[in-house]
Structure formats: structure tokens, C-alpha cells
Amino acid sequence: xxxxxxxxxxxxxxxxxxxxxxxxxxxxxxxxxxxxxxxxxxxxxxxxxxxxxxxxxxxxxxxxxxxxxxxxxxxxxxxxxxxxxxxxxxxxxxxxxxxxxxxxxxxxxx
Amino acid sequence: xxxxxxxxxxxxxxxxxxxxxxxxxxxxxxxxxxxxxxxxxxxxxxxxxxxxxxxxxxxxxxxxxxxxxxxxxxxxxxxxxxxxxxxxxxxxxxxxxxxxxxxxxxxxxxxxxx
Numbered sequence: 399x400x401x402x403x404x405x406x407x408x409x410x411x412x413x414x415x416x417x418x419x420x421x422x423x424x425x426x427x428x429x430x431x432x433x434x435x436x437x438x439x440x441x442x443x444x445x446x447x448x449x450x451x452x453x454x455x456x457x458x459x460x461x462x463x464x465x466x467x468x469x470x471x472x473x474x475x476x477x478x479x480x481x482x483x484x485x486x487x488x489x490x491x492x493x494x495x496x497x498x499x500x501x502x503x504x505x506x507x508x
Numbered sequence: 509x510x511x512x513x514x515x516x517x518x519x520x521x522x523x524x525x526x527x528x529x530x531x532x533x534x535x536x537x538x539x540x541x542x543x544x545x546x547x548x549x550x551x552x553x554x555x556x557x558x559x560x561x562x563x564x565x566x567x568x569x570x571x572x573x574x575x576x577x578x579x580x581x582x583x584x585x586x587x588x589x590x591x592x593x594x595x596x597x598x599x600x601x602x603x604x605x606x607x608x609x610x611x612x613x614x615x616x617x618x619x620x621x622x
Contacts, residue, residue, distance in 0.1 A: 428609045429608070429609035429610060431610065431611065433613075439545075439598050439615070439616045439618060440613075440615050440616065441600065441613040441616075443509070443610075443612060443613075446608075446610045448609075484550065484551070486551075486611070488609040495553065495566070496541070496553060496611065498550045498551045498552075499550065500550050501550050
């Protein structure tokens with residue numbers, strides 16, 4: 399089946415710094431989403447981005463489907479950005495089987 | 509988007525008992541999903557629940573352990589049966605709203621089994 403990798407696994411940032419999180423996937427996908435899981439466990443939709451680039455405030459994402467990767471950019475990080483960032487994919491070969499990556503754990507310190 | 513609620517938000521249960529988790533959506537959806545997130549881990553799909561048909565379980569999950577009901581297009585339940593400490597996890601339901609593979613998640617149920 400499809401493999402989803404995320405890097406880095408852990409990241410510590412000083413408040414105000416920028417960062418790039420990466421998601422690699424091994425096969426074609428119908429959809430790719432980025433989620434932020436806050437410290438209380440809530441999964442928050444960040445981007446629905448099967449291809450192209452989107453921006454939402456300090457966050458932006460780019461998916462290059464032909465090269466099977468997606469990037470999440472966080473600029474001017476804040477302590478509220480702390481948590482775990484997951485990418486999740488819907489493989490083209492398996493409609494009902496959403497596959498989550500292992501996540502990137504981000505800590506933003508004041 | 510969709511507003512999804514789950515009950516209970518958390519529970520502490522005794523070994524050998526069962527817990528039923530409810531998931532309510534504010535709009536009619538075809539596809540509902542149940543996930544498990546063990547401590548420090550990513551999310552794993554338990555099953556897909558479509559209204560009017562039996563749930564489809566992923567490898568490693570069986571109906572006797574995780575029975576699912578889907579009585580209508582806005583509601584589903586997941587039961588965790590004969591619990592053991594290994595069942596301690598966050599259980600999340602999700603829905604696909606726009607039939608474009610985009611998923612939205614409920615707030616989760618944090619289960620601790622002692």
C-alpha cells in the first residue's frame with residue numbers, strides 16, 4: 399500500500415521563526431489534507447490541497463502531485479502553533495482508505 | 509464544512525466493560541469513518557460506516573470488538589467491547605462532506621481503561 403512519510407519528526411522553534419514541514423507519499427492520490435492536532439487532541443483542518451498552492455494567513459501549503467510531496471510553511475510562528483501536524487492522503491487506488499502520516503511534533507517556545 | 513460532536517468527550521472505564529461512543533453531524537453525510545489514535549501515535553482507520561449497509565473494517569479490527577451502528581445520515585456509534593488497557597486511546601469520528609475526499613473530524617473521545 400501507499401507509504402506516507404513526514405519530516406522532521408520533531409521540531410522546536412523560537413517564537414517568530416519560520417519553518418517548513420514536508421510530506422512524501424509513494425503513490426498517486428485523490429486528495430491530500432494537512433491537519434493540526436492541538437494539545438487537547440482536536441484535529442483542525444488546515445488545507446485541502448491535492449495539488450497547487452494555497453495560503454491562509456501565516457500558513458501556506460504546496461502540493462506537487464507529480465513528484466509526490468507536499469510542503470506546509472509556517473511563518474512568524476506563535477506558541478499557539480504548537481501541536482502535531484499530520485498530512486493525510488486518499489490513495490487513487492483505494493477510495494475508502496485514508497492514510498495518515500506519522501506527524502511532525504512542533505513546539506514553539508517564547 | 510461540518511460541525512461534528514462526540515459523546516462522551518472522555519471516560520475512564522474498567523477492564524472487561526464496554527463503552528459506546530456517539531458521533532453526531534449537523535448535516536446529512538454519506539461517508540462516516542471511525543479512527544483510533546493510540547498515545548503518541550498517528551491515526552489509524554478502524555472502519556467506514558455507510559448508512560444502510562454493514563460497516564467495512566480495516567485489517568486488525570473486527571466487528572465483535574468494535575461494533576458500529578449507522579442508523580441514519582447524521583449519526584453513528586462505535587462500541588469498544590470487553591475493554592483492556594491496550595484500548596486506551598483517542599477515538600475520533602470523521603465525515604466526508606463534499607464527496608471530494610475532504611474529511612472533517614469530531615473532537616474525539618479520550619478513553620482510559622484501568
